Amino acid sequence: MSIFERFLTLWVALCILVGIGLGHLMPGAFETIGAAEIARVNLPVAILIWLMVIPMLLRIDFTSLSQVGRHWRGIGVTLFVNWAVKPFSMALLGWLFIGWLFRPLLPADQIDSYIAGLIILAAAPCTAMVFVWSNLTKGEPLFTLSQVALNDAIMVVAFAPIVGLLLGLSAMTVPWDTLLISVGLYIVVPVIIAQLARRRLLQNGGEAALARTLRRLAPISLVALLATLVLLFGFQGEQIIAQPLIIALLAVPILIQVYFNAGLAYLLNRATGEAHCVAGPSALIGASNFFELAVAAAISLFGFHSGAALATVVGVLIEVPVMLSVVWIVNRSKNWYERGDAVRSAAKVLVHD
Numbered sequence: 001m002s003i004f005e006r007f008l009t010l011w012v013a014l015c016i017l018v019g020i021g022l023g024h025l026m027p028g029a030f031e032t033i034g035a036a037e038i039a040r041v042n043l044p045v046a047i048l049i050w051l052m053v054i055p056m057l058l059r060i061d062f063t064s065l066s067q068v069g070r071h072w073r074g075i076g077v078t079l080f081v082n083w084a085v086k087p088f089s090m091a092l093l094g095w096l097f098i099g100w101l102f103r104p105l106l107p108a109d110q111i112d113s114y115i116a117g118l119i120i121l122a123a124a125p126c127t128a129m130v131f132v133w134s135n136l137t138k139g140e141p142l143f144t145l146s147q148v149a150l151n152d153a154i155m156v157v158a159f160a161p162i163v164g165l166l167l168g169l170s171a172m173t174v175p176w177d178t179l180l181i182s183v184g185l186y187i188v189v190p191v192i193i194a195q196l197a198r199r200r201l202l203q204n205g206g207e208a209a210l211a212r213t214l215r216r217l218a219p220i221s222l223v224a225l226l227a228t229l230v231l232l233f234g235f236q237g238e239q240i241i242a243q244p245l246i247i248a249l250l251a252v253p254i255l256i257q258v259y260f261n262a263g264l265a266y267l268l269n270r271a272t273g274e275a276h277c278v279a280g281p282s283a284l285i286g287a288s289n290f291f292e293l294a295v296a297a298a299i300s301l302f303g304f305h306s307g308a309a310l311a312t313v314v315g316v317l318i319e320v321p322v323m324l325s326v327v328w329i330v331n332r333s334k335n336w337y338e339r340g341d342a343v344r345s346a347a348k349v350l351v352h353d
Contacts (some may be wrong), residue, residue, distance in 0.1 A: 004112070012317050014046035015226050019233025020241065028133060030234045034304050041181060041300055045231065049186055049296040050193075051224035054215035056292070057194035058150070058201075059208070060133060065153070066145040066229075071143045074278035077268045078147055080249035081286035082125045085159060086261050090122035091166045092113070094251035102249045110307035117298050117311025118253060119166045123159055124297075125151045130281065133288065136327045144281045151285070155293075156187055175301055182300045186293050225316070232313050235304035250314040255322060262287035262326045273346035276337050280330045288323055291316045 023030050036043045069075075094115035103111060126148075134144040160183045164176060201210045265286035269279035294312040302308040337343065 002241065007275055007320075011222075011226055011349060013227060015229040016233050016317075019230040022230065023234030024241075026234075030141055030304075033231060034235065041178075041185060045296065045299055046185060048224045048228045048231075050190060052221050052228070052292040053186060053190045053296075054194050055214065055221040057190055058198050058217070060152055060191075060194070061145060061198070062149050062153070062195065064142065064149050071129070071140065071146075071274070071278050072075065073272040073274045074269055074282045075150065077265055077272065078282045078285050079150070079154075080273060081265045081282075082151060083154065083162070083263050085163050086125075086257065086286065087119060087123040087166055089170065089260065090253065090257050092116050093257055094118040096301070097253045098250070101150050102252075105243075105245060105249060107243070107307070108244075113302055113307035114250060114300065114311045115168055117294075117306070118250070119310035120163055120297050120301075120308065121254070121289050121294040121312050121315045122257060122294045123166070124290035125285060126290050130285050130288060133283035133284040133323055133327055136324075137330050138277060139284075140275070140277040141283035143224070143278045144285070147281070147285055152187075154189065155240060155290075156191070159183055159187065161295075163226060177302050179297070182198070182297045185300075186296045187343065208322070212348065225292060229313060229316065232299070232304060233294070235309075242250045246310070247314055247317070250311050251318055254315055254318060258287045258322050259325070262329075266330065266333075269339055270340045271342055273340075273342035274296075275343070275346070276334050279337060280327075283330060284323065284326060287326055288316055288319065291319060 033044055034042065097119065098114045098118070099111055106114065126237065130148055131144060133139075160176075160179050164179060198210065201213055205212075262283040266279055267285040270284050274282070291312060294315065295309065298306065298308040298312045338347075
């Protein structure tokens, strides 16, 4: 992990301050940026999101899907947590904390929007940073690659229906046209562009050319993320200044959701006898979020000023320190994990074969 990535939380915090300050000093400029949209898609943000997402999707090799069966237990656990547990558990946590326990402390007109942002955040499994977390746990790289590729393929068809279903259950009107445009604009099109670029790089210069390109593009991706955050907080600044407690309250269900899903994936892998080098990245994939997509979708669906956009940004704010703590737990518990009966039995069978 680069120094820039390691201190992502610090840069996000600085962007919050810069965004709030600029929004207070130059409200007219931010209103002009906010008005630059077509079909409810903000053009400046769309450009920034593409700069964020496409370099990350360049890492994904969809041919690795042919290797999915090699770690079928870990794949099954991660898919179960990502698609059958995480969005629905976040909807429940959002309703419990934001819709009930914290309701008196939050702006009444933004309650549903905050819950929507949390749902959008949870419905998009992480794509890029997972490779960093997996490496820190000495995870099986083939499993990580095939799992991320599979999640991305599923996300193309499942993201919109799951978000639409859960927003409907949260009694919000679902703007299906905007949601489908967001999926096409921020998932389908970037995947196609990234895969065409990846193929061309590999054909012309092999893995070395791809690696060089990824190193060059990595800072661009993070800078685009930070620029997006400046815009977001430029619009959200007045509300945050008036009620700074909002960020802390929104962080509570996100933190609970991360640790719950990471723990669930880790324990299920142990119960099924999966190796630790697979269980580690499985837990991390099960817990982390594709926050770039979540931020873009929230802005498209509800706008810069919305509580939904702010809720997804809180996910960005706490992503690095929380995931590093999960990495620490996974690494420190390796001996305990490998003492599990199912894990030891699977290891004996593997040695025997």
